[in-house]
Amino acid sequence: LATMLLLFETPAGFAVFKVLDEGKLSNVEDLGNVFSSAESARKMVKLKAFDKFDNTSEALEAVAKLLEGTPSKGLRKFLKANCEGETLAVADSKLGNIIKEKLKIDCVHNNAVMELLRGVRSQLTELISGLGDQDLAPMSLGLSHSLARYKLKFSSDKVDTMIIQAIGLLDDLDKELNTYAMRVREWYGWHFPELAKIISDNILYAKSVKLMGNRINAAKLDFSEILADEVEAELKEAAVISMGTEVSDLDLMHIRELCDQVLSLAEYRAQLYDYLKSRMNTIAPNLTSLVGELVGARLISHGGSLLNLSKQPGSTIQILGAEKALFRALKTKHATPKYGLIYHASVVGQAAPKHKGKISRSLAAKAALAIRCDALGDGEDNSMGVENRLKLEARLRSLEGKDLGRLSGSAKGKPKVEVYDKDKKSGSGGLITPAKTYNTAADSLIGQTSKAEESVKEKKDKKKKKKADAEEEEEAKTEEPSKKKSKKKKAEVEPETEEAITEEPSKKKKKRKHEEEETEMPAKKKEKKDKKKKKSEA
Numbered sequence: 001l002a003t004m005l006l007l008f009e010t011p012a013g014f015a016v017f018k019v020l021d022e023g024k025l026s027n028v029e030d031l032g033n034v035f036s037s038a039e040s041a042r043k044m045v046k047l048k049a050f051d052k053f054d055n056t057s058e059a060l061e062a063v064a065k066l067l068e069g070t071p072s073k074g075l076r077k078f079l080k081a082n083c084e085g086e087t088l089a090v091a092d093s094k095l096g097n098i099i100k101e102k103l104k105i106d107c108v109h110n111n112a113v114m115e116l117l118r119g120v121r122s123q124l125t126e127l128i129s130g131l132g133d134q135d136l137a138p139m140s141l142g143l144s145h146s147l148a149r150y151k152l153k154f155s156s157d158k159v160d161t162m163i164i165q166a167i168g169l170l171d172d173l174d175k176e177l178n179t180y181a182m183r184v185r186e187w188y189g190w191h192f193p194e195l196a197k198i199i200s201d202n203i204l205y206a207k208s209v210k211l212m213g214n215r216i217n218a219a220k221l222d223f224s225e226i227l228a229d230e231v232e233a234e235l236k237e238a239a240v241i242s243m244g245t246e247v248s249d250l251d252l253m254h255i256r257e258l259c260d261q262v263l264s265l266a267e268y269r270a271q272l273y274d275y276l277k278s279r280m281n282t283i284a285p286n287l288t289s290l291v292g293e294l295v296g297a298r299l300i301s302h303g304g305s306l307l308n309l310s311k312q313p314g315s316t317i318q319i320l321g322a323e324k325a326l327f328r329a330l331k332t333k334h335a336t337p338k339y340g341l342i343y344h345a346s347v348v349g350q351a352a353p354k355h356k357g358k359i360s361r362s363l364a365a366k367a368a369l370a371i372r373c374d375a376l377g378d379g380e381d382n383s384m385g386v387e388n389r390l391k392l393e394a395r396l397r398s399l400e401g402k403d404l405g406r407l408s409g410s411a412k413g414k415p416k417v418e419v420y421d422k423d424k425k426s427g428s429g430g431l432i433t434p435a436k437t438y439n440t441a442a443d444s445l446i447g448q449t450s451k452a453e454e455s456v457k458e459k460k461d462k463k464k465k466k467k468a469d470a471e472e473e474e475e476a477k478t479e480e481p482s483k484k485k486s487k488k489k490k491a492e493v494e495p496e497t498e499e500a501i502t503e504e505p506s507k508k509k510k511k512r513k514h515e516e517e518e519t520e521m522p523a524k525k526k527e528k529k530d531k532k533k534k535k536s537e538a
Helices: 022-026 028-034 038-044 056-068 073-082 093-103 111-122 133-151 161-189 202-212 215-219 229-240 249-283 285-291 293-303 306-310 314-318 323-332 346-350 353-376 383-399 448-537
Strands: 004-009 013-019 045-052 087-089 106-108
Touching: 004 056, 004 111, 013 073, 022 028, 022 111, 028 038, 028 111, 038 045, 038 111, 045 073, 056 073, 056 133, 073 093, 087 111, 093 106, 161 202, 161 249, 161 293, 202 215, 202 249, 215 229, 249 285, 249 293, 285 293, 285 346, 285 353, 285 383, 293 306, 306 353, 314 353, 346 353, 346 383, 353 383
Parallel strands: 004 087, 087 106
Antiparallel strands: 004 013, 013 045
């Protein structure tokens, strides 16, 4: 009869135990009591063979293979030598199936085996001679650290900290370069101010100043390696008639040293950009193909790490870098920003201003998928990023109303321009309308103003007529009842009017007499005063 053997993995190596009393396996609940002491454990199992690991790397390789459910090369040799023709109890059913297929060894995996393994683990130092707790603890700790690094795929090629530092240094270099270049222009501008307008590029300016020194030397020197022929001729002409002041050789020496600093910084910046480009293509190839090296590196730097960025949704990635504007908009209840760092991606730059928001939203959604693929996926190619970029470009063309037939390269010739039909809703042709021709007759404005004025006058006249008609109708309604009352009043007033007519001439006579009396009164008073004066004089 085939005896049962038990495969047990330790940090020091693989052990195979022989099960002495297989009858106790039927009662799983009592197996815990069997391994309560070292003596009872030795009666249950006995060490048959032990395969020791030579070093940590071999142990890591063996354990990593076990995690994947496959036996390592050393384990296969060990099992062939010690377990042929026997029944092997294993902790992993997947591993047991592979051992059975490749090594033709019958394997068992059940609850009794798991309980047996648990008991062996509790009495391991007693069952394996020469393996003490003081040796086992550091071995297990070292192997666990190595295994954790392996699980996380810890390698120098996948460290995004280098990208964060590189993009930060690149931004600092750009600031320093601009500061130094402007200082060179300002300093040398006192000697040769016309040069700043002739050469706009900072690097070419620094090279020219370093080569030329004093502007008097410009006519003798050859600038063909630095500048174009036209720019060189213009520089030499300007040097002859320059309005700048004279400078000493000591000043020129310091200016040239500053030019060396500018050129060395520019050279180092180019090297750093190449390094960043290679790192981004290694760590985040899909994100790089979508948004580019610089934008991708800035997103990783802003997120803290690639893993942290992979936990963010597309909506967060879309406005990453515009947090200040977002919170200001929320506080003031205005519209929130549509894009942040992602605005500098080439796909968003190609879009028209009215489509930038839609494209940035689509790009952020695809970028979120690409980041997760780079951070957590096993593939190291950029196929997903390239595919999503093609989809975004197709989306951009569809927004701009262009025909998508030539996207795959299968369509030949130019797309046909069809007349718009309101009933035609399917197909891209229904969205394309023929170009409108320019109407030259619409340029003349003579006679158009008079017609417009006439139409305005007509409208005003109509309004006036309506108002007048409404007023007449109201008056007519109010006059009808008043006419009846006036007829009765006239009959009563007629005798009164006759009396009033006879009274009117008598009133007029009284008025005349009263006026005559008023005119006579001041004349009599004057006469009386004159008489009094004469008497007083006498």
